[in-house]
Amino acid sequence: MKLALIGFGQAGGKVVDEFLAYDEAIGGGFINSAIAVNSATTDLKGLENVPKENRVLIGQARVKGHGVGADNELGATVTEEDIDEIQGAIDRIPVHEIDAFLIVAGMGGGTGSGGAPVLAKHLKRIYNEPVYGLGILPATDEGGIYTLNAARSFQTFVREVDNLLVFDNDVWRSAGESVQDGYDRINREIVERFGLLFAAGEVDDDDDVAESVVDSSEIINTLEEGVSTIGYAREEVDTSGGLLSSFRGEEEFDEGQATNRMTSLVRKATLGRLTLPCDVSSADRGLVVATGPAEHLNRKGVERGRQWLEDETGSMEIRGGDYPLSDRDEVGAIVLLSGVTDVPRVDQLQEVAIEAQETTESVRANAQDEFASLMDTGGELDALF
Ligand SMILES: Nc1nc2c(ncn2[C@@H]2O[C@H](COP(=O)(O)OP(=O)(O)OP(=O)(O)O)[C@@H](O)[C@H]2O)c(=O)[nH]1
Numbered sequence: 001m002k003l004a005l006i007g008f009g010q011a012g013g014k015v016v017d018e019f020l021a022y023d024e025a026i027g028g029g030f031i032n033s034a035i036a037v038n039s040a041t042t043d044l045k046g047l048e049n050v051p052k053e054n055r056v057l058i059g060q061a062r063v064k065g066h067g068v069g070a071d072n073e074l075g076a077t078v079t080e081e082d083i084d085e086i087q088g089a090i091d092r093i094p095v096h097e098i099d100a101f102l103i104v105a106g107m108g109g110g111t112g113s114g115g116a117p118v119l120a121k122h123l124k125r126i127y128n129e130p131v132y133g134l135g136i137l138p139a140t141d142e143g144g145i146y147t148l149n150a151a152r153s154f155q156t157f158v159r160e161v162d163n164l165l166v167f168d169n170d171v172w173r174s175a176g177e178s179v180q181d182g183y184d185r186i187n188r189e190i191v192e193r194f195g196l197l198f199a200a201g202e203v204d205d206d207d208d209v210a211e212s213v214v215d216s217s218e219i220i221n222t223l224e225e226g227v228s229t230i231g232y233a234r235e236e237v238d239t240s241g242g243l244l245s246s247f248r249g250e251e252e253f254d255e256g257q258a259t260n261r262m263t264s265l266v267r268k269a270t271l272g273r274l275t276l277p278c279d280v281s282s283a284d285r286g287l288v289v290a291t292g293p294a295e296h297l298n299r300k301g302v303e304r305g306r307q308w309l310e311d312e313t314g315s316m317e318i319r320g321g322d323y324p325l326s327d328r329d330e331v332g333a334i335v336l337l338s339g340v341t342d343v344p345r346v347d348q349l350q351e352v353a354i355e356a357q358e359t360t361e362s363v364r365a366n367a368q369d370e371f372a373s374l375m376d377t378g379g380e381l382d383a384l385f
């Protein structure tokens with residue numbers, strides 16, 4: 001399907017940059033246009049693929065191009081104040097050509113976390129196209145303010161978008177890696193999963209397996225509402241076969257093997273590491289996408305995988321289809337689970353938000369008491385010197 005991507009804040013911009021590279025690399029054609037919005041000049045300058053004229057600096061009057069320093073209320077304020085600047089860039093998008101907007105943002109900082117929900121609300125008011133969010137959760141060791149921002153932003157973002165696709169940095173970190181190397185690797189993991197999903201709805205009708213190909217309406221229906229997570233598994237296949245193996249009298253395509261392979265890939269994708277870990281049985285809707293060389297995909301494999309996911313989720317709304325990628329030597333399964341409700345990380349964020357609220361109140365009350373007593377008993381101050 002065709003997307004207008006909007007990267008909000010540093011993480012959002014970098015991931016959109018990576019999406020553009022990925023779309024180009026796979027010949028996906030799922031990105032119609034890409035915009036980056038930030039309150040920090042250097043972050044916008046650091047982007048490689050987002051066209052220069054589509055980089056929007058906001059909040060200049062307040063923060064002079066230096067970012068909002070993880071203050072997500074300020075992030076929301078400068079977005080509201082400069083919404084016309086952002087709209088100016090969106091006005092250049094041929095919106096009638098797109099199937100949806102996708103706003104990408106890190107939930108832990110200030111600009112993206114505060115601004116993305118404001119923009120989502122604005123877009124929903126103006127356009128009929130669905131507005132999706134891709135929210136990136138901070139790692140747990142990033143510290144209190146990041147977790148608190150994420151807790152607040154998550155709730156608002158979910159409310160404003162049609163569907164919030166989530167990626168949790170915490171689950172994808174690996175030890176002994178610099179933060180930058182880590183992000184580069186993680187960003188590739190992000191765009192591969194979400195990119196394959198969106199590219200899947202963008203196959204030409206004249207494709208040889210067109211009848212089982214995923215349609216963008218199936219993605220849109222799966223993303224009807226709520227929170228989504230993605231699983232992905234792949235396996236190398238022997239693509240050297242073809243002519244040579246038929247000379248040897250071998251079968252060119254083993255139907256049974258392909259079916260078994262796809263069924264187990266769907267299981268692995270679902271039960272392996274999800275972009276947002278959750279209880280799979282809490283999903284409302286699902287979509288299974290089989291990727292790889294068309295000659296290695298068969299309808300039965302997807303169908304079996306789909307049925308297995310129906311049993312696993314207890315949902316009757318599990319869709320399935322192919323996304324043929326001819327020049328690959330691997331077959332893969334993307335599993336999109338949508339409307340998930342049993343998500344430990346989200347519960348944890350909610351607890352943090354409540355705790356922080358209580359702590360802030362008691363710290364504030366204490367500080368007021370202490371200040372009052374300091375003012376009352378000036379004598380104590382003198383005694384210090
Ligand atoms: N996956 C991924 N996460 C990132 C990346 N950069 C930052 N993050 C995460 O995103 C969160 C928000 O950081 P930024 O995107 O830098 O924040 P911002 O929106 O620019 O806001 P301010 O810098 O406060 O103005 C961090 O807490 C990290 O968890 C990245 O390249 N990839």
Ligand SMILES: [Mg+2]
Pocket residue numbers: 009010040043067109111
């Ligand atoms: Mg920043």
